[in-house]
Amino acid sequence: MPWRENLVPSPMRRAAVVAPVDRSRRVFVEIADAGVFEPDRADDEVGRPAVPSSETSVDDDEAILEERTRAANTVHGCAVLPGWIPDARVEAVNASIGRLGGALVEIPERRGMTPPTAHVDSPVASAFRPLVSTYATVPYRDIDPTMFAAIAYMVMFGMMFGDVGHGMGIVVFGVVAARSNSDRLRPARPAAPFLIGAGLAAIGFGFLYGEAFGPTGLVPALWLRPLDEPEQLLVAGLLIGTLLLGVTFLVAIANRWRESGLSSALYDASGIAGAVLFVGVATAGIGVATSTSWALQTGAAVAVVGAVLTFVGLLVRAGPGGAGVAEALVEMFDTVLRLGSNIVSFTRLAAFGLTHAVITAVVWDGTVSLSSSGTVPGWIAAVLLFVVGNVAAFGLGALVAAIQALRLEYYEMFSRLFASQGRPFDPLHIPADRLETS
Numbered sequence: 237m238p239w240r241e242n243l244v245p246s247p248m249r250r251a252a253v254v255a256p257v258d259r260s261r262r263v264f265v266e267i268a269d270a271g272v273f274e275p276d277r278a279d280d281e282v283g284r285p286a287v288p289s290s291e292t293s294v295d296d297d298e299a300i301l302e303e304r305t306r307a308a309n310t311v312h313g314c315a316v317l318p319g320w321i322p323d324a325r326v327e328a329v330n331a332s333i334g335r336l337g338g339a340l341v342e343i344p345e346r347r348g349m350t351p352p353t354a355h356v357d358s359p360v361a362s363a364f365r366p367l368v369s370t371y372a373t374v375p376y377r378d379i380d381p382t383m384f385a386a387i388a389y390m391v392m393f394g395m396m397f398g399d400v401g402h403g404m405g406i407v408v409f410g411v412v413a414a415r416s417n418s419d420r421l422r423p424a425r426p427a428a429p430f431l432i433g434a435g436l437a438a439i440g441f442g443f444l445y446g447e448a449f450g451p452t453g454l455v456p457a458l459w460l461r462p463l464d465e466p467e468q469l470l471v472a473g474l475l476i477g478t479l480l481l482g483v484t485f486l487v488a489i490a491n492r493w494r495e496s497g498l499s500s501a502l503y504d505a506s507g508i509a510g511a512v513l514f515v516g517v518a519t520a521g522i523g524v525a526t527s528t529s530w531a532l533q534t535g536a537a538v539a540v541v542g543a544v545l546t547f548v549g550l551l552v553r554a555g556p557g558g559a560g561v562a563e564a565l566v567e568m569f570d571t572v573l574r575l576g577s578n579i580v581s582f583t584r585l586a587a588f589g590l591t592h593a594v595i596t597a598v599v600w601d602g603t604v605s606l607s608s609s610g611t612v613p614g615w616i617a618a619v620l621l622f623v624v625g626n627v628a629a630f631g632l633g634a635l636v637a638a639i640q641a642l643r644l645e646y647y648e649m650f651s652r653l654f655a656s657q658g659r660p661f662d663p664l665h666i667p668a669d670r671l672e673t674s
Contacts (some may be wrong), residue, residue, distance in 0.1 A: 248320050273329065480648075
C-alpha cells in the first residue's frame with residue numbers, strides 16, 4: 237500500500253445503483269454482499285437506527301436490506317438507489333452487478349453535501365486508528381493524522397515510562413498477543429503493533445535514562461539520569477511539546493486550506509495566524525529562559541503579527557459592531573491563554589517521567605538495603621520487594637503514562653487539527669447467503 241494512502245481518507249464517488257425494477261432485488265443483494273456501497277437514507281430514516289427496534293430484530297437481515305434500500309426511486313421502469321462508494325471499488329462493483337442487469341452511474345454532488353470518510357488502512361495503521369477515531373471521525377477533506385498521532389503518542393509514552401525492563405515487558409506482551417491463538421488474548425491482537433511500539437519507545441528512553449527496573453546499573457545512562465538532572469528533563473519536555481505543537485499547526489494549516497480555502501488557512505486560530513503567534517510566543521519564551529535579548533525581542537514582534545492576524549480572523553467571524561469586537565477580544569484572550577497553557581502542559585512529560593523514576597528508585601534502594609544484611613530472610617525480603625515493587629511501578633506507571641499521553645494528544649493537539657467532525661462511511665453489508673436471492 238502506498239504510504240500516501242495513509243495521509244488522506246479514501247476518495248469517494250457519488251453514484252447511483254440503477255437496475256430494472258424486476259431485477260433490482262438481485263442487484264441490491266449483490267451490492268449488500270460486496271459491502272462497499274452506502275445507500276442514502278430515506279427522508280424519514282435520517283437520524284434514526286437502520287432497523288427500528290420496535291418493528292424488527294436487529295438480526296433480521298431482510299429488514300436491514302429493505303430499510304437501507306428504501307431510498308430507491310423508480311424512474312422509467314428502473315430502480316435508482318443513490319449513495320456513496322470508494323473510487324477504488326467502482327470498477328469491480330460495476331462488473332459484478334453488470335452481469336445481473338444493473339449499473340453504477342456517477343451522479344453530481346449537491347451543494348453542501350459532504351462525502352463520508354473511509355480509510356484503507358495497513359495492518360499497522362489500523363492498530364493506531366483508535367487513537368484518532370475515539371476523538372473524532374476525520375473530515376473527508378482533512379489530512380489523516382493517525383500515523384503522526386501514533387508517533388507522537390509513542391514518544392510521549394516513552395518519555396514518561398522510560399525503563400528498559402518495563403518496556404521489554406510491554407513488548408513481550410505485544411508479541412505474545414500477536415502470535416497467540418488464545419481466546420483470552422484475541423481481543424488484544426489488533427493492538428499488538430501499538431503495544432510493541434509503546435514498549436520500544438519505553439526501552440529507548442530507558443537507555444537514555446540508564447533505567448532498567450530502576451537505577452540498577454544494568455544499563456548506562458546515554459543521556460541523563462532523571463533524578464540527577466530534573467531541570468534538563470523539564471526543558472526537554474517543553475522542547476518536545478513545542479516540536480509536536482509545531483507539526484500540529486502545519487497539519488492544521490493544510491486542513492483549513494483543504495476545508496475552506498486560503499482565508500481560513502491564513503486567519504484561523506489554528507491556521508497560519510495561530511502558527512505565527514505560536515512561533516512568536518515560543519521564541520520569546522526561549523529568549524526569557526536563556527536570557528537572550530534578541531530572541532525575546534524577535535519573538536515578541538512575531539507574536540504581535542500573529543496576534544493581529546488572529547484577531548482579524550476572529551473579528552470577521554464574530555461580525556461587525558461592538559458586540560462583535562467584544563466577542564473577538566474575549567476569544568483572542570482565550571486563544572493566547574490556551575496557547576500558553578498548551579505549551580506548559582508538556583512539562584508533564586518530565587513530571588511523570590520523574591515520578592516513575594522516583595518509584596523505581598525507592599524500590600531499588602529498599603532492595604539493596606534489605607539484601608545488605610546478608611541473611612536469608614533479608615534476601616527473601618529483598619527479592620519480594622523487588623518483584624512486588626516493580627510490578628506495582630509497572631502497573632501504575634504504564635497506566636498514568638498511557639492516560640497522560642492520550643490527554644496531551646486530545647487537548648493540546650487534536651483540538652487544533654479538527655475544526656469539525658466527519659461522518660464515517662457506513663456501507664450496506666449483508667452476505668448474500670443470509671438473504672433470499674430468488
